[in-house]
Amino acid sequence: MRKQVLYSIRSPYRQPMEVTGFKFGSGEKAICIVGAMRGNEIQQMYVCSQLVKRLKELEREGSICSGKEIMIVPCVNYYSMNIGKRFWTMDNTDINRMFPGYDLGETTQRIADGLFKEIQGYAYGVQMASFYQQGDFLPHVKLMETGFTDHKDMIDFGLPYAFVRTPRPYDTTTLNYNWQVWETKAFSVYTNATDHIDEASAKIAVDAVIRFMVKRGIITTKVTGGSVTEIVDERGLIQIHSPCAGICKSHVRPGDEIRKGDLLCEIIDPLEGEVISRIFAPVNGIVFFNYNRPLEFEKSVLYKIISI
Amino acid sequence: MTTVIASAGLAVNERIEIRRNRITGEGENNGKRVCIVTGTHGDELEGQYVCAEIARVLSENLSKLCGVVDIYPALNPLGVDSITRGIPLFDLDMNRIFPGTADGTMAECLAADIIKDISGADICIDIHSSNIYLKEIPQIRINELSAEELLPYAKMLGCDFIWIHSSATVLESTLAYSLNTTGTKTLVVEMGVGMRITREYCRQLTAGIFNLLKNLGMWSGATEPVRDPIVSGERAVEFVNSGADGIFVPCVEHWVDIEKGEHIGDVLDPATGRLEEYVTAPCSGRIFTLREFPIVYGGSLIARILVGGEDNA
Incomplete structure (x- = not known):
């Protein structure tokens, strides 16, 4: 393993922030995995740290294929992580909205540029991504549709679901989108946590990335076959919105199979305790996402259902 | 008359309300409508004083106003109220979710309602005030795609500078882009600095807005001479x-x-x-x-x- 500072930035009041990459093997740039770009993406950093640990073992065993280079960048924005802030410390900008970056631009544009120069040219790119909506969901892999990456490649992660997202204007400055513009086949892997560590889903993500690397001829090791992957267009998810605000008491969890008419949740008046609304499943399906905060607003997305 | 044009329930005993003050002139009704919007970013407060001044002067001189002026002082009321640039709790930039969608999240629904309410106005003026880091001279920013149509109106607003900037995909989620591409002419004003009111700039823009109203045939009251702006044009x-x-x-x-x-x-x-x-x-x-x-x-x-x-x- 080779440890390398990919980009460094100075602060007048802190030690320099050194974005560090861990390289395994040498030769063709095979795959790059990027973890936390936001200060609250602790799970995403943890998954990468576990990958570094596994790859050290695999390297000792000689299991990294000849002529293949792997790079892992566990944490890009630890300045924010160390002070409990989600976006950039000073101006609150989001590094994952600054790609491909600009070396003469603003601070986060420079960080994005410095990082992107180092992580370009890999055949595959995997970002450990986080959801902006608060909730629990099934671990999955997602592809931003640009026409460059084949949807079927996602099957090799062996996760039960793979989503295809049609990019919106604000997606065009993300790492995933720009990786593909610069001809890296890019995927985002989502686990069921962001600002805390969920061991079970972290293990699922680590196994999925290891499985992908095995199937793509980057490493050799024994892996389980994983799940049969269903590829879903993200627009086909059925979203269930809250008809009113209050305290949400859910009766189902991600992964639960539900029948049309099943009770999904009750909404309770936060001051009087009465049930003011009951939400029932509109279709037969699998719960993919459920909102997990006790307080919810009117029109909050409470569930996303994969129809079956 | 103040009306709630978009609303949604918050968790405990409260609703978020986006309000519009509609000022209808007592002069001849020419069917014209101008919208003045601000408070999309909760830390940008210069527009608050402009709205207050416009509302005060118009209310005292209704006979001199023909048509309707709609004032939206806070598109992001929770942000303005809590000095939060984005929408509190969502950590979301409200000027990146337009045009919104009626079947989306709460923020997207609110955005869709805002677009619906403003659409069809003769002119919309979207007032921003930089952020806490930078001070801006009163200026109009126009996407090059809309420059030809908007420039004559921008010149009426009495700002010092008109910056015609290049198009960027990411800006397609802004209020101004969404309105301009659906036929409602929208001018973006940037001036001053975040979390402050710069009286001189606010008065300059207020005078410019009355000048625009006069040019549209909506205002017969007094106006002050306005500045002739520098236009970026071919200048880099x-x-x-x-x-x-x-x-x-x-x-x-x-x-x-x-x-x-x-x-x-x-x-x-x-x-x-x-x-x-x-x-x-x-x-x-x-x-x-x-x-x-x-x-x-x-x-x-x-x-x-x-x-x-x-x-x-």
């Missing part, structure tokens, strides 16, 4: 970013002509006083953006310069 805009970290201490005034190589300010190490960077102008021109917040990292924007000009070609 040069960005000056800090090359070092430290504290930035400017030595130039805002909105002044500067020669290439002239001293703009210093970046200093606050502990030792050491000069980390002697910042100079990379070109001759006029400074229309100047850093207000002193702490800088490498890359922090220090100034924007409109390149060239009669005296600086």
